[in-house]
Structures are given as structure tokens and as C-alpha cells.
Amino acid sequence: MYVIYINDRPLVLREAGTPGPYGDTAPDTHLVARYSGKRKSLLNYADTLEKGSQKVSSVELLTDDLAGLWDDFQSHYKWVEAAGGLVTHTGHGKQLFIFRRGYWDLPKGKLDAGEDRAAAALREVREETGLEDVTLGERLPTTFHTYRTKKHRILKPTYWFRMTTAQDDLVPETGEGIERAEWRTVASVLAADDPLYENLRALLLRA
Template sequence: MYVIYINDRPLALLSKTEHRTGALAQEILNSETHLTAMYSGKPRTLLHYADMLEKGSPKVVSVAIVAKDLGDLWKDFQSHYRWLPAAGGVVRHRELDKHLFIFRRNFWDLPKGKIDKGEDEPTAALREVEEETGISDLTLGKALPTTYHTYRNRKEKRVLKPTYWFEMDTSQSALVPQVEEDIEIAEWRTISEVLAGPDPIYKSLRFLLEQVL
């Protein structure tokens, strides 16, 4: 199964087997605003559902598309987008037992950024955390679930951005937010505090962090 966030709304791609066994996370579903559709095998039809979520209709806030072959469905979905991979870190402070968050463009976020040519995912994740928050003393941990979201670039072209996440830890407390990347605050906070707080956090990150708790 793949869950892609479009305008902060989930579009799930899943196989018939996954659909039968209820693999789709219950928190994504709301019977009144959720739409499930069988894939016709025609790639153009996928844009109908993507556009529905992108436009922000209050009637449909989540979509699941079910196919016999998930690999073919995923390949057809990707064919409509430019692939732009990124990597980032979920960083825990060893002594404080808190995690690193940044506040950017009115949302709580995690440090992440585009993977440079020739980089692998862990190297890019470590580099981005250091650049965005000033932490150089980092220990890389295990890989976490990949998140996916879409957006339009300046030429109105569709972009699909996978973000490869890694656990990291550190004993370094001082933080230096990268203002050039519109980061206003870098702060050590508990995950539960951020998820329960009044300030917004992207749903893809909420889903990721709930698995870290």
C-alpha cells in the first residue's frame, strides 16, 4: 500500500488483498467523506481523484484506489508526476528525551530536504538535519516509513515527493535554525506535545510520528 498526501489529504493505493483485510489505517477513513474506487486500468483516470483532493472539496477528503496489481497501479500513478526525492530525520535528544522540531511557514515540521545528485538517502538526511538546525553530532539509526506528498511547481507541473526518514539521536542541545529556508524556530519538544498542540502539523508527519511514539 502507498499513501500519498495531496493538499494534506490522503490518497491510498492498495491491492485487492489489502483492501479485503482492512489494511488502510482507520484514522484515514470517514465514511461520510471517504471514497473508494476500483482502478479501471486507465492511467488518466487517476488524475480525476488527485484533482478532487487537490481542489479541497469538503465532500471528499480521502480516497482509496484498489487494483489487482498494486505494482502496476503505483507505476501508472507515478507516470503523471516528476519524481523528486527528499530525506530527513526524526532526531531524539538522548538526555532530554525530546525530539527536534522546526517551525516553518506556519506549520510544525521535521528537518528534511532534497537529495543531491550522487547522495544516498542516509547521507542526505544527515546533511539536511545539520544544515537546517545546526546539529553536527548525529548518530544515524534505523529507516522509518517513507512519506509521499504532491505539489505543483512554479510551472504548474505535478511533483511527487517521497521523503525517506531515519531515526537519529544526539547529545547536542544548541540549535541554529536556517532562516534562508524560512525556518523560524528549531526546538526540542515531545512528540505528544506537538501532536496535541494547537499549531498545525502536516498529516503525513502526524501519521509518521504516531508510529514513532
């Protein structure tokens, strides 16, 4: 199963007969359809979510060939990889969050040419928060979201890793639009009525 966030709304691609993410809790604005096999139809669903239709808040596409559906979906997009980290302080046990462009987020950024995912995640955490002594941990689920440039539709996978540090002081990278870097608990962030990207919320619920 793949979950791609388009304008902060989920598009779910899953194999027919497998459990979906919503069960009986899906809202009335959740659309479930079977993939027709026509690649262009995927853009119709993507555009509906991108435009923020009040009638459709999420879409779930079913198929007997998930790999084929995933390939068809990717064919419409330029692939841009990113990596980041969920950093836990080994002393007080809180996690590191940044506030950027009006949303709480985790430190992350694009991979440099030839850079592996773990190295990119560590680099981005260090650059965006001022931490120097950071230890890499296990992989977390990958998130996917889309956006547009003037020339391309972009599909951005972000590879997440757990990390730990004993450092306290944080220095947000203001040149990247980061206004604050703070130690908070995942539970407090999820419970607060603060702006949070939905793909990040889904990641934190599983972390």
C-alpha cells in the same frame, strides 16, 4: 499499500483483499473505488483532492495489481527525492522540531545529485538546525506528497531516519524559512492544536 498526500489529503493505493488504513472508522467523505486501469482517471482523483472538495476528503483505490497501479500513478509525476530525520536527544529524550512556513515539521530537504539517502538526511539535519554531532539510526517509513510547479506535477518521497544527539543548542537555518527549532516530545506535538502536515502526523503516529 501506498499513501500519497495531495493538498494534505490522503490518496491510498492498496491491493484488494488487504486491510485498509481506516477500517470502520472512515468518514462519510472518504471515497473508495476500484481502479479502472485507465491511467487518466488517476488525475481525476488527484485533482479532486487537490481542489479541496468538501465532499471528498480522502480516496482509496483498490486493485489486483498494486505494482501496476503504482507505476501508472507515478507516470503522471516528476519524481523529486528528499530525506530527513527524527532526532532524539540522548539526555532529556525530547525530539527536534522546526517551525517553517506556518507549520511544525522535521528537518528535511532534497537529495543532491549522486547523494545517498542517509547522507542527505544527516546533511539536512545539520544544515537546518546547527547540530554537528548527530548519529544515524534506523529507517522510518517513507512519506509521499505532491505539489505543482508551472511545468510539472511533482511526487516527492521523503526518506526518514531516526537519529540521536547529545547537543542542546539549536541554530535554525533562517535562510530556508525556518523560524524556530525546538526540543519537544512527539506526544506533545500530536496533542497540541498546532499546524502539522498530515503526512508528518501519520509518520509520528508510527514512529
